[in-house]
Amino acid sequence: MLATDFSILSLLLWLPVAGALVCLVTGSRAPSVPRWIALVTAVLVLVGALLLMLVHDRSGGWMLLEDRTWIEAFGIRYTLGLDGISLLLIVLTAFMQVMAVLVSWRQDKAPQVFFALLLVLETAVIGVLLALDLILFYLFWELMLIPMFFLIGIWGYERRFYAAVKFFLFTLVGSLCLLLAVIGLYLLHGAQTGVYTFALEALKQTELSAGQELLFFLCFMAAFAVKVPLFPFHSWLPDAHAEGPPAGSVDLAGLLLKTGVYGMIRFAFPLFPAAAQKFLPVLAVLALVGLFYAAWVAFSQLDIKRIVAYSSISHLGFVILGLAAWNQIAVEGSLLLMVNHAITTGGMFAAIAMIQLRTGTRDLNQLGGLWKSQPNLAAFFLLFSMASLGLPGLANFAGEILILIGVFSVKPLWALFAVGGILMSAVYTLRMVQGTLWGASCEPFDRRDLDAREWGILIPLALLVVLLGCYPQPLLDVLREPVSALLLTGGQP
């Protein structure tokens, strides 16, 4: 553990907000300045995160910890901690954020506000990934809502307001359960020990009856399950994707969905291990149902963005199934799939945005034959699609197979069902590819292929898709110790 006065974590955390302020201040005069500021900030955060990746040690504990008093009266502290899992997700967040900024480069409707909101969102997500004090965590958790709400509500498509409100209400209801449970836990812990605190490590020691534990656990899970989103709490996601701006979709898929899973493994499972263990089968069943259900719904959609949105739900079902197996291989696979899914889906949404820019539509019935007019764009789209349907050697497969192997060792039947899900993903993904790339050309009004900025977005994503598919070992090495530490605290089945 590095204990220094100079707090790297806080710097990393608040850098985007600083960037956001600069955006707001300068942007009103020169509309092209905010995007550069956003880009520079995002790149700086990415570089910082990557540097942390280089210097981090791989022993299971906290690599960096920052602990300050904040509101002493209520025992609320400003505690940030970094381990392998959060580090990996922060690197992912920072990377996806750079992509999101680049994707929305041509944003000309109040760009200073747009980019400022994007940056605030980044701080919120990083905060969620670092916070170890439950109130601090909750604040960042809620902070994620606000920029996203405006991003969808202001910069989205036709039904943007509906989608934004739906997103907000869904997640808010979940979060309120979380807040109630946090306060309840705080009071119980205080009554037992006389020490009123929101610190995660302390609260883990709280003695709870089985009923209390289950209740708290379910409240926590309500917030996280909505965010994942786990079937049947998913219905906000397709709307948010379909109506949100491209950067919103990239961020939703890349950052926000991950926080739900992160919340489960960082808070819900370690705080209430006994309840979590009892709940695992339920979680697995929901995951499996969601896996197939979302795939079937995706199969019947016409809007390609909605197809990808439902495919996200389906893939996240896979991730949750891996958690439900609760062993080293499956959980490592889940986390790996989460990262890979973010990159694949981010790539998909970026490519879809470019397709929409050229054809003016996302409707499968109107699209077609894009390979003829835009072969390069089409090739990237095909690559991301293949990664998404789990072609070995591309990103998603590595996570999926680990999950399957891990799950099979505990519950063979679950794994066999999940194998069927691989077929489902092929069915709906190929239908989408078919309607978009092949067949008679839809004659896009803009026949230009990729420009330099678009190459700049798609190449890194594509390289990562291939790299993480062929050599995901560095990521798995980062995850190994934290995951085995997690499995110890999260209780044994």
Add this chain to the structure above:
Amino acid sequence: MATLLVLILLLPLAGGVVNACFGNRLPRPVPVFIATGSVIGSFLACVGSVTAAAGDGYRLTLFTWLQSGNFTADVGLLFDPLAAVMALMVTGVASLIHLYAAGYMEEDPDQTRFFALLNLFVFAMLTIVLADNLLLLFLGWEGVGFCSYGLIGFWYSKKENADAGRKAFIVTRIGDLFFAAALLWLFALFGTIGIEVINGRAGELAGTTTVTLLALLLLLGACGKSAQLPLMTWLPDAMAGPTPVSALIHAATMVTAGVYLLCRLFPLVSLSPLAMAAIALVGVATALYAATCALAQHEIKRVLAYSTMSQVGYMFLAVGLGSVSAAMFHLITHAFFKALLFMTAGCLINLAGHENDIRRMGGMRQRSQAVFWLFSAGLVCLAGAPLTSGFFSKDLILATAFAKGDLFHQGLYGLGVLTAALTSFYCFRLAYLVFGGDFRGEELPHAPHALMLWPLLPLAVLGLGAGLLNLPHLLGGHSWLSGWLAREEDILHLSLDTEYLLVATAVGVFVLGWLAAHLRYRRFREHEPRGLRQFLLQGWNFDALFARVLVRPFRAAGRFCSHGIETGVIEGLLAGCAATCVSWGQRLRTLADGRVNHYLYGLLWGMLLIVGWFLLRAVVS
């Protein structure tokens, strides 16, 4: 040696990647040179390293692909005699097909994509061949599926082509699921996915139901890729792809991957007599089914597609009979003559002015002597004419079945012989329709490129002569292939009488098929496809059956989920909640209507309630 071995894989991969990424920026013939050169290089590397495979083989681990908990998947190669034979065949045939494709695709504007995919295919296929663990094998397994998808639908502007590609991908992926399930189970049993360890420890499972189920899962996996019953419907449609693709993927290599998989895991598979019987049955049933379908086809490539399915059925039969060397022998000879047949069919289609339909061919010999001889060479091999390679390899399988002696295997032998008769019949039907009489079409010939003819010559020689690879003792051979594969137990020791009887039967059915075709097709007569003919033309209507039994319910389930549950139940519930909130809000709103007297009433009643409450409390206490 390690370098050469890596080069076998790396060259096609590099060629494919370079062409995929930069091919469009290179001047016109360069991508073709890269593609062809890399595959030929791979072939040479294969030839150079083949000695290392002798005996126990050569192992090489490159790097760790995935490692988590006690699970490890390396990128490692196992170059044993079986892999070496297969790799030599794959790279050799692929080299010739690449040369042919250079001529065939000369005028296609999109040839870079074609060659990139073709190279990637060769890489994926070689991964199947060389992988030392099941997960890496699975990578190749899915990889060939993707390349096949991309190449079947290569001319994507026509929707049917793209649809055929998708069908191939999805149907073969159904098989892949079973393979994946077997992989998971094997890891759970042995704690490893290394092929050698699994084969070595398979004996622990002898006599259990587990091993039967595992073998059946592997069989289903193999059925998908090899287009065996019941996962066979994709192969005829796959003929929508360019002809070199049909020759390489859908004749010589990918469709035989299933056979190879079963051979690779033979020590495991062979532990279950039940599964072996199932493999033999699937094989012979497919062989017969496909042969009957081939009788009625109109398109030259579809005839060949069904014949491929049928011949792969023979290979499955051989595996089911426990004779790895017979399966591999037929696999190799078939690869030679079927690749030859497909590529000459490509020439014929060009010569007939891009006409696929054999009813509108005829008299093709006048258009090109060379093509006539090459196609005939392929056909006699397929029909099993004495002394050609197809004769020996098919005969070995049938003799093995016969030699088992019991009723079940005699039955298999009988069906195999029947199929052989049908095969000979449809081969000569094809010959008479294509070459007999006068040209019945209208199109002018489109002369094939020289590159489309020369690579066929070695294939014709190999097709006619590859029987020498495993010449039985009866004819003075030494069963070289069985020896190389260390499968001496596959060598038959039959009495001379039996041998002569079997050979005589084989020759007999060949002549019978020829005679029947001669009588029926010597003169061309057009028939409307009706009744049985239509039934066979449609492949026993399996497509319609699957559409009704599988596709339609699947779509219905999709509609049910998206319209019924998603928009109906879930969105409905949400809308209901929202509407309830709004209506309550509206009702409460009427309370705040701005009339002072209403507010005063409210105040009064409220005061009364509070005072009443306190009074009540005072009274009760």
